[in-house]
Amino acid sequence: MKDHSVDHTINLEHEQEQEQDSLHRILVPDVRDLPLTPPSAIESNFVSYFAPDFTKPGHDQYVYRHANGLCVIGLARTHVAFKDTSGITAVDFNVGKSDRSGIKVTGKRKKNAQHFESNSALCKVNTDDASYIVRCCVKGSLLEVNDRLIKQPGLLNSLIEKDTLLLSCQNQQIGSKSRGRYWALKSIRN
Amino acid sequence: MANANTNNTEAEHVSIDSEAAHVISAVEECHDDDDVGALHDVVQGLPSHAVKDLLSVGVCTRCILRLFGIRGNIYSISAISPSILNSVIGEQRHGEDISSNSKESEFEEVLCALCLGILQFTYCDDKEIPVKKESANDMAVAISELVKREGYQIDSFSLEVSVPPIILENEHSVRLYMKRKYGTEPWFQGGPFSQSISAKDALKFSLAKPLETLLDCKSGISNFRIGLTFSHKASKVVQSVAVSKQGCKRIKTGNSIDSLDDSVAGDIKCSDLADATVERSFDGLQDNESSECFKFPLQKVNDACHLVLLCQRTPIYFGGRYLKYSRNVSQTRWIIDDERMGEASVEEIIGSNIQPLCQGDNYKFHAAGREDIDVRMLGSGRPFLVEVQNAHRIPSEAFVREIETNINNLENKLVGVKNLKVVGIEGWTMMREGEAEKQYAALVWISRPLEDVDLDSISSLKDMQILQGTPIRVLHRRSPLQREKIIHWMKIERIGGSSQYFLLHLCTQAGTYIKEFVHGDLGRTHPSIGSILGCRAEILQLDVTDVKMDCFLTE
Numbered sequence: 084m085k086d087h088s089v090d091h092t093i094n095l096e097h098e099q100e101q102e103q104d105s106l107h108r109i110l111v112p113d114v115r116d117l118p119l120t121p122p123s124a125i126e127s128n129f130v131s132y133f134a135p136d137f138t139k140p141g142h143d144q145y146v147y148r149h150a151n152g153l154c155v156i157g158l159a160r161t162h163v164a165f166k167d168t169s170g171i172t173a174v175d176f177n178v179g180k181s182d183r184s185g186i187k188v189t190g191k192r193k194k195n196a197q198h199f200e201s202n203s204a205l206c207k208v209n210t211d212d213a214s215y216i217v218r219c220c221v222k223g224s225l226l227e228v229n230d231r232l233i234k235q236p237g238l239l240n241s242l243i244e245k246d247t248l249l250l251s252c253q254n255q256q257i258g259s260k261s262r263g264r265y266w267a268l269k270s271i272r273n
Numbered sequence: 274m275a276n277a278n279t280n281n282t283e284a285e286h287v288s289i290d291s292e293a294a295h296v297i298s299a300v301e302e303c304h305d306d307d308d309v310g311a312l313h314d315v316v317q318g319l320p321s322h323a324v325k326d327l328l329s330v331g332v333c334t335r336c337i338l339r340l341f342g343i344r345g346n347i348y349s350i351s352a353i354s355p356s357i358l359n360s361v362i363g364e365q366r367h368g369e370d371i372s373s374n375s376k377e378s379e380f381e382e383v384l385c386a387l388c389l390g391i392l393q394f395t396y397c398d399d400k401e402i403p404v405k406k407e408s409a410n411d412m413a414v415a416i417s418e419l420v421k422r423e424g425y426q427i428d429s430f431s432l433e434v435s436v437p438p439i440i441l442e443n444e445h446s447v448r449l450y451m452k453r454k455y456g457t458e459p460w461f462q463g464g465p466f467s468q469s470i471s472a473k474d475a476l477k478f479s480l481a482k483p484l485e486t487l488l489d490c491k492s493g494i495s496n497f498r499i500g501l502t503f504s505h506k507a508s509k510v511v512q513s514v515a516v517s518k519q520g521c522k523r524i525k526t527g528n529s530i531d532s533l534d535d536s537v538a539g540d541i542k543c544s545d546l547a548d549a550t551v552e553r554s555f556d557g558l559q560d561n562e563s564s565e566c567f568k569f570p571l572q573k574v575n576d577a578c579h580l581v582l583l584c585q586r587t588p589i590y591f592g593g594r595y596l597k598y599s600r601n602v603s604q605t606r607w608i609i610d611d612e613r614m615g616e617a618s619v620e621e622i623i624g625s626n627i628q629p630l631c632q633g634d635n636y637k638f639h640a641a642g643r644e645d646i647d648v649r650m651l652g653s654g655r656p657f658l659v660e661v662q663n664a665h666r667i668p669s670e671a672f673v674r675e676i677e678t679n680i681n682n683l684e685n686k687l688v689g690v691k692n693l694k695v696v697g698i699e700g701w702t703m704m705r706e707g708e709a710e711k712q713y714a715a716l717v718w719i720s721r722p723l724e725d726v727d728l729d730s731i732s733s734l735k736d737m738q739i740l741q742g743t744p745i746r747v748l749h750r751r752s753p754l755q756r757e758k759i760i761h762w763m764k765i766e767r768i769g770g771s772s773q774y775f776l777l778h779l780c781t782q783a784g785t786y787i788k789e790f791v792h793g794d795l796g797r798t799h800p801s802i803g804s805i806l807g808c809r810a811e812i813l814q815l816d817v818t819d820v821k822m823d824c825f826l827t828e
Contacts, residue, residue: 110651112768149745151746226748
């Protein structure tokens with residue numbers, strides 16, 4: 084007597100195997116289609132702006148703008164602060180009237196976000212010899228700062244993109260009047 | 274007291290004639306005779322002087338029957354008319370032809386002061402034309418014709434009736450009056466009046482059986498509702514009489530009855546809830562209310578109620594799992610500035626194939642979670658529900674399988690559907706059941722060659738906790754929060770021919786942002802693949818390979 088339940092189980096397993104195989108075939112890409120070096124997440128999702136000599140010579144900063152209006156602001160690699168042999172030794176967010184690292188923004192409506200002009204001071208970076216003020220570059224509401232830099236200012240020296248000074252700033256104005264007025268905005272794209 | 278026997282025969286004769294005079298009766302005669310017999314028995318049992326009193330005040334026959342708490346199918350008998358009651362109260366018609374007389378009395382000219390003509394099947398239709406149906410059956414015919422005209426395919430129905438609040442007010446007045454006048458009499462002690470049937474229920478009793486015959490299905494709990502909403506044009510006051518220290522207190526909860534300004538009053542359509550409120554306020558009434566608190570005798574009305582007939586099916590649900598093969602299809606319709614994002618949407622592809630076959634008014638798409646437009650949904654698929662509103666037809670099982678095949682055979686093969694079937698309300702609870710783990714396959718690139726030790730270091734991490742700040746790409750519309758998520762397991766699969774690309778398979782807690790876990794989102798997600806492997810990591814493609822939920826699985 085044939086055991087139908089065994090047959091049935093075998094059939095089911097076979098079916099599942101087939102499904103897995105066909106799934107796997109869709110998942111694996113054709114290597115020939117893959118670029119040697121793919122674009123980075125920044126390149127794919129942001130428009131990069133370079134602000135050279137912002138308010139002062141040598142103060143080179145970048146702004147990455149996302150399609151949703153948010154901007155990431157940081158020190159460009161050519162910033163004069165990196166020319167000091169000691170590198171950056173401290174980052175202080177307590178500038179102007181308030182400590183930028185202490186602001187707590189909450190909720191979808193981003194309550195408590197402080198409004199900044201393009202020349203508002205965001206923070207101070209210190210080297211052994213000097214101190215440089217980092218400014219906002221764009222008009223908008225400050226949502227968050229990279230407070231890891233307080234404990235680990237050395238991260239900036241590594242020049243790995245993810246650890247450059249980063250402040251997220253919600254901004255609706257970039258690309259409009261701020262563009263021509265203040266500084267030469269250059270879009271850096273491959 | 275009248276000679277019951279003689280009048281019985283007369284009345285019977287009258288009723289058979291009236292049956293012949295009215296057309297379109299689907300009820301068999303012998304059946305009808307039984308009911309008529311029952312009707313006579315019932316009528317005999319009523320106290321004649323009370324009945325006469327009520328008739329003189331302008332209360333119609335059915336209202337009298339229901340005030341005395343009579344239940345059942347006798348309300349649908351066309352033979353109900355004052356002449357039946359006449360047999361009880363002993364009034365004789367002199368010299369006139371009985372049949373023509375019965376015809377006259379069938380067409381009661383005067384609207385019942387209590388039910389405003391509702392139980393006399395008299396109303397104004399939506400074109401403001403007065404309609405007088407001669408019997409419950411005729412009214413049932415009008416209703417069934419509407420159902421058929423609108424093309425509903427049904428296997429049951431439920432009747433819902435809504436009446437103007439003044440009817441409850443009238444009823445209360447009548448009951449109080451009767452209590453005062455006949456409260457001491459023996460038949461009243463039994464409390465027939467306390468078991469009065471509401472006008473709504475009486476109308477349902479009248480219409481249920483004829484409708485069952487005409488629509489060829491049972492009445493009861495059903496997803497198909499026939500709603501009869503009666504309203505009265507003149508302004509209505511719902512006077513809830515509450516007990517107070519002084520005695521009778523009047524609280525106006527509507528417009529003044531004196532102002533017949535249509536624009537102010539409009540149609541006050543009360544829902545069942547309003548009825549309950551009115552009834553409750555009447556329950557709290559004391560006996561020693563002064564007579565100013567209710568109007569008696571009842572005000573005569575000249576206009577019939579306005580009737581709105583509405584057929585509606587409660588929403589039906591289609592459950593299943595969908596697959597998304599395209600990286601250019603969003604889950605739901607996505608339009609920014611009049612421009613559609615993506616080529617199509619899962620919602621529209623599935624919904625547009627289901628709704629027309631049900632002849633529904635519109636549809637709603639619900640899914641258990643979502644994926645980005647550029648992420649494919651593969652494997653077992655994602656559970657979803659399509660809610661169709663006011664479906665005129667409910668497709669059979671075979672038809673549903675056909676819908677599934679149609680979607681899967683669409684030329685552009687953007688979306689697939691599995692295990693599609695009609696589900697009840699339990700579909701909702703199945704979808705809502707907790708947050709499921711998800712399994713993914715990501716195409717990852719790293720900035721240095723992959724090494725064997727990397728495969729081990731990744732596989733060895735089990736139930737690893739990560740901290741994700743709200744990704745920048747969604748930060749504009751979500752709260753800035755730090756979210757703790759768990760990566761249950763990971764596995765690297767090498768890709769032949771490449772040293773820096775590989776497939777990362779992983780299983781994570783619901784709500785984990787996979788893309789940000791790979792590239793680190795500028796350090797805002799840690800640990801990340803980049804931080805674990807000590808290099809830069811980028812994600813090129815993402816696919817969902819499993820949504821671990823129990824619902825709508827292949828049986």
